[in-house]
Amino acid sequence: xxxxxxxxxxxxxxxxxxxxxxxxxxxxxxxxxxxxxxxxxxxxxxxxxxxxxxxxxxxxxxxxxxxxxxxxxxxxxxxxxxxxxxxxxxxxxxxxxxxxxxxxxxxxxxxxxxxxxxxxxxxxxxxxxxxxxxxxxxxxxxxxxxxxxxxxxxxxxxxxxxxxxxxxxxxxxxxxxxxxxxxxxxxxxxxxxxxxxxxxxxxxxxxxxxxxxxxxxxxxxxxxxxxxxxxxxxxxxxxxxxxxxxxxxxxxxxxxxxxxxxxxxxxxxxxxxxxxxxxxxxxxxxxxxxxxxxxxxxxxxxxxxxxxxxxxxxxxxxxxxxxxxxxxxxxxxxxxxxxxxxxxxxxxxxxxxxxxxxxxxxxxxxxxxxxxxxxxxxxxxxxxxxxxxxxxxxxxxxxxxxxx
Numbered sequence: 001x002x003x004x005x006x007x008x009x010x011x012x013x014x015x016x017x018x019x020x021x022x023x024x025x026x027x028x029x030x031x032x033x034x035x036x037x038x039x040x041x042x043x044x045x046x047x048x049x050x051x052x053x054x055x056x057x058x059x060x061x062x063x064x065x066x067x068x069x070x071x072x073x074x075x076x077x078x079x080x081x082x083x084x085x086x087x088x089x090x091x092x093x094x095x096x097x098x099x100x101x102x103x104x105x106x107x108x109x110x111x112x113x114x115x116x117x118x119x120x121x122x123x124x125x126x127x128x129x130x131x132x133x134x135x136x137x138x139x140x141x142x143x144x145x146x147x148x149x150x151x152x153x154x155x156x157x158x159x160x161x162x163x164x165x166x167x168x169x170x171x172x173x174x175x176x177x178x179x180x181x182x183x184x185x186x187x188x189x190x191x192x193x194x195x196x197x198x199x200x201x202x203x204x205x206x207x208x209x210x211x212x213x214x215x216x217x218x219x220x221x222x223x224x225x226x227x228x229x230x231x232x233x234x235x236x237x238x239x240x241x242x243x244x245x246x247x248x249x250x251x252x253x254x255x256x257x258x259x260x261x262x263x264x265x266x267x268x269x270x271x272x273x274x275x276x277x278x279x280x281x282x283x284x285x286x287x288x289x290x291x292x293x294x295x296x297x298x299x300x301x302x303x304x305x306x307x308x309x310x311x312x313x314x315x316x317x318x319x320x321x322x323x324x325x326x327x328x329x330x331x332x333x334x335x336x337x338x339x340x341x342x343x344x345x346x347x348x349x350x351x352x353x354x355x356x357x358x359x360x361x362x363x364x365x366x367x368x369x370x371x372x373x374x375x376x377x378x379x380x381x382x383x384x385x386x387x388x389x390x391x392x393x394x395x396x397x398x399x400x401x402x403x404x
Contacts, residue, residue, distance in 0.1 A: 013051050016043075024051040030062055042165055058162060075163050077122070077154060078115045081106060084157040096251040102150055109134065109147045119155070119164050127151070127169050134177070141177035148172055185339040189329045196327035205319070207280035208302050210273055215340030215359050218333040219247035220263070222311055223255050226285075227297035229277055240274045242267045244360060248300070250313050255300075263360035269382050358382075 004014035004025060012028040025043030040058050045051040085102075088094040094102075113130055114122060134144050155167040197209055212221050223246035230241040243266050246255040258264055269277075284303050288295040291308035300310040316333060324330050337359065344355045356363065 007048050010048055010052060012055055013048055015048070024048050026051050026055050026058075028055060028058060040162060042162065044166075054162075061162075075119055075158070076116050077119060078111065080119055080154050080158045080163060083161075084154060087157070095256065097249055100251065102153075105147055105150050110151055114151075119158050122169070124168050128172065131172065131174060135174075138178050141174065141179060144174055144177045148174060184342075185329075185331065185335055187343075190331070190339055193323060193327045193329045193331050196329075197323045200323060200326065203276075203279060204283045204305070207276040207283075208316075210276045211280070211302075212333055213336050213340065214242075214267065214269065214273070215337050215344075216244060216267075217247065217259065217263075217337065217360075218313055218316060219249045219252075220244045220258065220360075221333070222248040222300065222302055222313060222316065224301045225298055226281060226295065226301060229281060229301075231274065231278065237270055238274045239268055239270050240277050242269065242277075248310055248313070253310065253312065258360065260360075260362050262357075262362045265357060265360050267358055267382065 002016040002018070004016045004027070007013045007015050007024070012026055014025045014027060015022055016025065017023075023043065024045040024047060026041060026045075028040040030038055030040065042051075042054060045054070085094070085099060089099065114127075131144060131148065134147065139147075151169060152167070152172075155164070155169050158164045159167045194209065194213075198206055201209075208221070211224070212218075223244075224242070225246065228243040228245060230243070232239055232241070244258065245264055247258050247263075248255050280301055283305075284299075284301050285295050287303060287305040288299065288308050290305075293308055303310050304315070320332050324332075341355060341359060344350050344358065345352065
């Protein structure tokens with residue numbers, strides 16, 4: 001064990017020797033909220049000033065009573081998760097759906113093994129063994145990555161808040177697990193699926209499907225309001241600017257914020273999809289009025305005509321399932337998002353960053369995350385995708401601002 005020597009004139013800061021030279025550490029005794037002696041320890045600093053800053057931050061938290069109701073040494077994984085959840089909810093960093101999914105994964109795959117274990121006692125070896133068990137249980141590789149992501153979030157949160165000195169489970173290598181189901185849809189299958197739908201449902205439902213084919217998320221589709229559509233004409237061509245601002249999910253049926261800041265965006269569309277959007281808006285306004293409701297600009301466009309209330313997300317899934325069963329082609333709302341992205345990215349005239357902005361992804365890479373979408377780029381993207389996609393009318397669109 002390395003010998004720690006106190007640093008003169010700097011109480012609770014120590015120096016010790018390593019193969020890479022001198023390092024500094026902190027040992028600070030205190031009485032925790034359980035009225036028991038405890039100790040705050042942290043090491044690995046390259047100079048005493050860095051250690052002193054961390055020590056002062058700890059003492060500030062201690063003085064303000066921010067260290068929580070339990071001793072650091074006795075904090076279990078369950079306790080740490082709850083503290084992390086409280087922190088993220090209080091600051092609006094977690095949506096209801098995020099918390100729900102996190103808790104589901106934790107309760108099923110991590111809590112039985114580690115819930116009552118003290119954070120500092122969990123070894124890398126036993127955690128690796130647990131991940132190996134999940135792989136042997138034939139869980140999907142993506143599922144195992146998600147489970148590990150939950151555990152890493154807890155451990156990183158504990159490290160940042162000085163509950164543990166270091167996250168010893170960081171950078172786990174996950175090899176194995178069942179490959180994820182391929183999100184792939186061939187164009188001929190998509191065309192057949194859409195043709196089947198048109199033989200089954202009214203123009204209003206087809207309008208919903210045509211808009212769903214633009215690549216937005218299901219919640220964004222259902223959150224579309226009258227004020228989110230702006231129709232205009234340019235160079236003798238009708239356009240619609242679609243603003244994506246609201247998402248309706250099972251946990252936020254009245255509408256909530258989008259997945260991330262980059263998801264708030266504007267897309268420009270033309271061709272028959274403009275006619276479908278106009279029809280959908282007109283149809284839903286009549287549906288509201290038939291229920292003695294005067295629609296406002298804040299009301300949703302895609303509603304159940306029988307109730308004049310927004311479709312529940314599960315209703316959309318059932319709609320897709322019925323079409324898929326008759327067509328013999330399995331399609332779900334998220335698969336259409338993958339399909340649009342594939343068609344766009346395969347088009348040589350479309351830049352990857354334009355697709356990123358169109359879909360509302362957070363980033364492609366660090367450089368792309370600093371760019372911003374424009375009207376011309378959005379319009380050009382849609383025009384180019386039309387040539388292959390043929391969702392609208394199967395004909396080549398007119399040139400706009402020099403793009404085809």
